[in-house]
Amino acid sequence: MYWNQRYECLNEEELRELQLERLQTTVKRAFFNVPFYRKAFQAIDLEPGDIKDLSDLQKLPFTVKDDLRDNYPFGMFAVPMSEIVRIHSSSGTTGKPTVVGYTRNDIDVWSELMARALVCGGATRRDIIQNAYGYGLFTGGLGVHYGAERLGASVIPISGGNTKRQIMIMKDYGSTVLTCTPSYALHIAEVMAEMGITPYELKLRHGIFGAEPWTENMRQEIEKRLGISAVDIYGLSEVIGPGVGIECQAKDGLHVFGDHFLVEVIDPVTEEPVPPGQLGELVITSLTKEALPVIRYRTRDITSIITEPCSCGRAYVRLARFTGRTDDMLIIRGVNVFPSQVESVLLEMGGTEPHYLLIVTREGSLDSLEVKVEVSESLFSDKVRRLEELEKRLHHELESTLGISVKVTLVEPKSIQRSEGKAVRVIDRRKL
Amino acid sequence: MKIKQISVFLENKSGRLAAVTRLLAEKVINIRALSIADTTDFGILRLIVDKPDEAYRFLKEAGFTVSVTEVLGVEMPDRPGGLDSGLSVMAQEDINIEYLYAFIGRSGNGAIVIFRVEELDKALQVMKSRGINVLNADKIYNL
Ligand SMILES: [Zn+2]
Numbered sequence: 001m002y003w004n005q006r007y008e009c010l011n012e013e014e015l016r017e018l019q020l021e022r023l024q025t026t027v028k029r030a031f032f033n034v035p036f037y038r039k040a041f042q043a044i045d046l047e048p049g050d051i052k053d054l055s056d057l058q059k060l061p062f063t064v065k066d067d068l069r070d071n072y073p074f075g076m077f078a079v080p081m082s083e084i085v086r087i088h089s090s091s092g093t094t095g096k097p098t099v100v101g102y103t104r105n106d107i108d109v110w111s112e113l114m115a116r117a118l119v120c121g122g123a124t125r126r127d128i129i130q131n132a133y134g135y136g137l138f139t140g141g142l143g144v145h146y147g148a149e150r151l152g153a154s155v156i157p158i159s160g161g162n163t164k165r166q167i168m169i170m171k172d173y174g175s176t177v178l179t180c181t182p183s184y185a186l187h188i189a190e191v192m193a194e195m196g197i198t199p200y201e202l203k204l205r206h207g208i209f210g211a212e213p214w215t216e217n218m219r220q221e222i223e224k225r226l227g228i229s230a231v232d233i234y235g236l237s238e239v240i241g242p243g244v245g246i247e248c249q250a251k252d253g254l255h256v257f258g259d260h261f262l263v264e265v266i267d268p269v270t271e272e273p274v275p276p277g278q279l280g281e282l283v284i285t286s287l288t289k290e291a292l293p294v295i296r297y298r299t300r301d302i303t304s305i306i307t308e309p310c311s312c313g314r315a316y317v318r319l320a321r322f323t324g325r326t327d328d329m330l331i332i333r334g335v336n337v338f339p340s341q342v343e344s345v346l347l348e349m350g351g352t353e354p355h356y357l358l359i360v361t362r363e364g365s366l367d368s369l370e371v372k373v374e375v376s377e378s379l380f381s382d383k384v385r386r387l388e389e390l391e392k393r394l395h396h397e398l399e400s401t402l403g404i405s406v407k408v409t410l411v412e413p414k415s416i417q418r419s420e421g422k423a424v425r426v427i428d429r430r431k432l
Numbered sequence: 433m434k435i436k437q438i439s440v441f442l443e444n445k446s447g448r449l450a451a452v453t454r455l456l457a458e459k460v461i462n463i464r465a466l467s468i469a470d471t472t473d474f475g476i477l478r479l480i481v482d483k484p485d486e487a488y489r490f491l492k493e494a495g496f497t498v499s500v501t502e503v504l505g506v507e508m509p510d511r512p513g514g515l516d517s518g519l520s521v522m523a524q525e526d527i528n529i530e531y532l533y534a535f536i537g538r539s540g541n542g543a544i545v546i547f548r549v550e551e552l553d554k555a556l557q558v559m560k561s562r563g564i565n566v567l568n569a570d571k572i573y574n575l
Contacts, residue, residue, distance in 0.1 A: 382439035414495045
């Protein structure tokens with residue numbers, strides 16, 4: 001099921017042609033209308049005419065969140081304010097918020113992308129979509145709302161909060177699709193259970209959850225407790241909001257709408273692209289944004305590119321499930337290590353809600369990594385041999401996943417510190 | 433005939449075993465037998481107690497990693513070679529013993545050996561057919 005089969009299933013050649021043409025337009029728009037981009041291009045002697053091929057993307061300078069902050073509030077806009085019909089903004093919990101603007105055409109494109117995303121996630125025009133993303137400056141609520149209206153579904157603009165009322169409405173109105181953050185979906189499930197309501201009393205069949213990273217485990221939990229099929233949706237306000245990428249029912253990576261965005265995954269330190277399948281930082285270039293074109297925007301989100309075609313037939317590359325932020329990355333003996341890699345190994349080995357701690361120490365000039373793993377009931381055995389095998393397998397899997405040598409220590413549950421409910425994942429004892 | 437054994441994961445550092453025994457004492461649960469298997473990093477504490485279901489719950493609530501496994505308790509003649517005869521029977525029948533530990537009961541005149549085997553039912557049959565005194569669970573819990 002597609003919303004726009006023509007553009008969702010372009011053949012590779014058509015897609016690349018379209019991408020190049022749109023990239024060239026975007027680069028020109030940025031260069032001629034945004035002083036920040038012009039300066040950045042001129043600093044490396046680059047002119048819009050130098051972009052002759054898609055591979056020339058790598059010649060373009062990166063844009064980071066601070067660039068948006070430095071040009072607060074409207075300095076990155078490429079159109080006069082008279083063309084801006086909507087302004088959204090990030091929460092700004094760390095420093096100044098980032099402000100994003102949309103032209104009428106941007107809103108139109110965003111609605112189209114969200115309609116595609118909703119269909120990709122299982123919704124149809126006959127669905128009743130309960131939109132529990134926050135409405136307001138945050139892009140989640142209105143993004144889904146416009147997409148749902150474009151699709152022709154019935155949207156309930158309930159926004160977040162007041163969970164008991166959410167559940168009452170879900171039951172009484174017969175909502176069939178729920179959109180919110182995955183943690184809020186779990187919260188709804190918990191309150192539902194407290195109220196003694198089972199999924200069988202609801203008509204809910206699909207959930208489209210995003211705006212925060214979540215795990216395969218959480219998906220299974222949500223699907224079971226709400227009786228639905230749940231997919232992950234990705235987006236960020238700096239790029240457009242939700243609708244940059246979404247999982248299809250194959251649930252094997254997020255499709256990026258490649259006719260509107262170019263994605264790269266780079267090594268966050270060397271800034272060089274990494275091969276498909278390898279973890280790195282996601283970098284996005286917008287191809288059709290008018291008000292706020294972004295060029296090689298560094299998202300700080302960790303993922304990898306999947307190039308194999310998907311069973312659903314969509315043309316675009318996919319992104320693997322997001323596994324954290326570059327801020328959490330460690331460099332140990334020159335190798336980039338993401339704590340989430342440890343988590344994925346543990347999940348694969350059958351650990352549920354793994355608790356682990358990476359401890360990095362330095363002796364002389366040599367760094368070493370110890371991974372402490374809490375032995376949960378699912379990993380435990382009363383046989384020494386089994387636990388030693390577990391330790392050995394963990395050791396092997398971690399070394400081959402991380403690419404460096406690791407000391408594995410099995411520890412008792414709750415022996416790894418939690419701060420304010422959140423687990424501490426890394427202790428870096430190297431004093432550099 | 434099958435006895436519930438409680439196994440607890442322990443790190444190899446001082447005070448961990450005491451934490452378990454203290455908790456059980458507080459909850460008035462009596463330990464009938466105890467064995468520790470340890471490596472350099474961790475240990476597995478195996479317990480036979482009078483109220484295994486309660487012990488499991490309390491330990492779990494206290495945050496320990498616990499499991500319940502079924503084992504066999506066998507009374508061996510308290511004389512030289514007593515254990516050996518039992519073991520030979522198991523070997524002859526090709527029953528793989530994961531581990532065992534023994535203790536001297538208060539009543540009766542034999543040593544009690546706890547066997548952990550994969551094929552519990554087969555082991556049970558073999559022992560019975562060879563006239564080995566397999567103790568029933570209640571007897572062990574209430575020694
Ligand atoms: Zn697909």
